[in-house]
Amino acid sequence: MPRILIIEDDTSFAKMLQRFLDKNGYEVLLSSTGADGSKQIKENKIDLILTDLRLPDLDGIQLLTSTNKSIPVIVMTGYAEVQTAVEAMKKGAFDYVSKPFTPDQILATIEKALTYKGQAPKSDNDRDINEFRQVGTSKKDLDNDRMELEFISSASEKLNQYISLVSPTDMSVLIIGKSGAGKEVTAKSIHNSSKRCDKPFVALDCGAIPKELAASEFFGHLKGSFTGAVSDKEGSFEAANGGTLFLDEVGNLSYQNQIQLLRALQERKIKRIGSNKEIDVDVRIISATNEDLKQAVSDGDFREDLYHRLNEFSLQVPSLVDRLEDLSVLAYHFLKLSNKKLGKEIQDFSKEVWEIFRAYHWPGNIRELQNIIKRAVLLTEGNEIMEEVLPSEMFAPAKLTADSTNMTKEDFEKEQILSALKRTNYNKSKAAKLLHVTRKTLYNRIHHYNLDV
Numbered sequence: 001m002p003r004i005l006i007i008e009d010d011t012s013f014a015k016m017l018q019r020f021l022d023k024n025g026y027e028v029l030l031s032s033t034g035a036d037g038s039k040q041i042k043e044n045k046i047d048l049i050l051t052d053l054r055l056p057d058l059d060g061i062q063l064l065t066s067t068n069k070s071i072p073v074i075v076m077t078g079y080a081e082v083q084t085a086v087e088a089m090k091k092g093a094f095d096y097v098s099k100p101f102t103p104d105q106i107l108a109t110i111e112k113a114l115t116y117k118g119q120a121p122k123s124d125n126d127r128d129i130n131e132f133r134q135v136g137t138s139k140k141d142l143d144n145d146r147m148e149l150e151f152i153s154s155a156s157e158k159l160n161q162y163i164s165l166v167s168p169t170d171m172s173v174l175i176i177g178k179s180g181a182g183k184e185v186t187a188k189s190i191h192n193s194s195k196r197c198d199k200p201f202v203a204l205d206c207g208a209i210p211k212e213l214a215a216s217e218f219f220g221h222l223k224g225s226f227t228g229a230v231s232d233k234e235g236s237f238e239a240a241n242g243g244t245l246f247l248d249e250v251g252n253l254s255y256q257n258q259i260q261l262l263r264a265l266q267e268r269k270i271k272r273i274g275s276n277k278e279i280d281v282d283v284r285i286i287s288a289t290n291e292d293l294k295q296a297v298s299d300g301d302f303r304e305d306l307y308h309r310l311n312e313f314s315l316q317v318p319s320l321v322d323r324l325e326d327l328s329v330l331a332y333h334f335l336k337l338s339n340k341k342l343g344k345e346i347q348d349f350s351k352e353v354w355e356i357f358r359a360y361h362w363p364g365n366i367r368e369l370q371n372i373i374k375r376a377v378l379l380t381e382g383n384e385i386m387e388e389v390l391p392s393e394m395f396a397p398a399k400l401t402a403d404s405t406n407m408t409k410e411d412f413e414k415e416q417i418l419s420a421l422k423r424t425n426y427n428k429s430k431a432a433k434l435l436h437v438t439r440k441t442l443y444n445r446i447h448h449y450n451l452d453v
């Protein structure tokens with residue numbers, strides 16, 4: 001297990017970092033002064049040093065010049081100290097991270113530093129076991145590459161808690177979330193951790209079925225029961241019997257189909273179209289929606305009784321922008337999958353790509369990330385994914401151009417500058433890059449608007 005020495009005089013911050021790194025497979029020693037840090041370096045085998053730039057007795061740069069050059073050093077800085085951090089890198093620091101940083105930023109930097117030294121804590125194989133651990137028991141999951149990853153954001157931790165809470169019950173679950181955020185993956189996790197996991201999981205996209213065919217999709221039909229019924233067909237309720245039926249985009253069901261569904265749920269019996277025979281069905285229903293179903297109920301578009309039947313428990317799947325700490329776990333996962341699918345061996349993403357990823361608003365959520373990485377893998381010749389292979393819309397939101405809202409151009413530009421600065425933890429070089437302007441232009445505009453940053 002690689003050993004990291006954290007030299008940081010803010011002890012509560014250091015302890016928090018220690019707990020986080022400890023959870024991620026590192027042994028961590030703490031020092032609150034440069035003198036104690038130097039002593040620990042002499043007395044212990046240290047694989048990596050993470051040091052604050054400003055220490056009570058000496059600064060990170062002095063420490064760098066006096067330590068063993070084979071130990072990689074990552075310097076932690078305040079955003080106003082970038083210049084000094086660059087100096088630290090010239091003196092041999094491996095990299096610097098500006099505070100406040102996100103857990104995935106520091107983890108990625110540490111992993112990179114250790115990889116360069118050939119001491120990465122996790123080989124790709126270990127990753128299969130740890131980060132890409134599959135928790136479901138269904139073999140189908142493996143086939144689909146839909147594995148549960150080890151996420152670190154509090155939003156996904158909360159989601160996982162809810163999943164573990166509701167899975168063992170037979171409650172119907174309504175999953176709410178934006179398109180591509182992972183509603184079906186969540187439904188599958190619930191199924192896989194439930195006592196029905198050995199029985200089928202059947203997904204039905206209610207948004208895609210024409211309303212005339214919905215009843216046949218739900219309940220099946222007998223040959224000849226309507227034009228086009230050329231053979232007997234089993235419906236989704238029967239196919240999912242004993243297991244879970246996932247109704248995606250449930251808000252799109254017509255009023256007539258809502259009544260049919262409600263009846264089946266109340267009676268726990270169905271009849272194939274054209275048949276009088278009743279079939280008992282034992283199905284757990286998980287449904288998903290990306291619209292406000294409550295509003296649809298108020299507007300009279302969705303039956304209230306069905307809404308309550310489906311919503312014995314509801315879960316919100318966070319959008320990707322609300323769980324950006326998970327970005328690197330997901331990105332490496334999709335890199336690995338895309339490499340496998342496209343026969344490539346791309347190792348990483350460039351620093352600029354990470355910056356763009358972190359600043360982007362991800363309207364298509366995890367699905368968009370997956371698609372962008374697949375496309376980038378296809379277009380990349382070298383070892384690393386560079387910003388040139390990212391689609392142009394990823395750069396557009398930050399450009400200094402007024403949009404069609406009624407904001408003045410000046411207001412808009414000011415807003416864009418502030419937002420870019422916020423996204424980059426007030427690092428002006430990074431913000432300038434994001435805005436596609438030079439640092440000098442950014443400084444001029446900050447001065448022009450008299451921004452206090």
Ligand SMILES: Nc1ncnc2c1ncn2[C@@H]1O[C@H](COP(=O)(O)OP(=O)(O)OP(=O)(O)O)[C@@H](O)[C@H]1O
Binds near residue numbers: 181182186
């Ligand atoms: N936790 C996750 N781990 C790995 N991949 C994921 C995860 N969540 C989502 N994905 C991937 O992202 C894509 C979108 O996920 P999913 O189909 O579950 O989203 P959705 O919210 O149901 O989308 P839609 O609203 O369009 O039906 C899928 O390819 C899925 O494999």
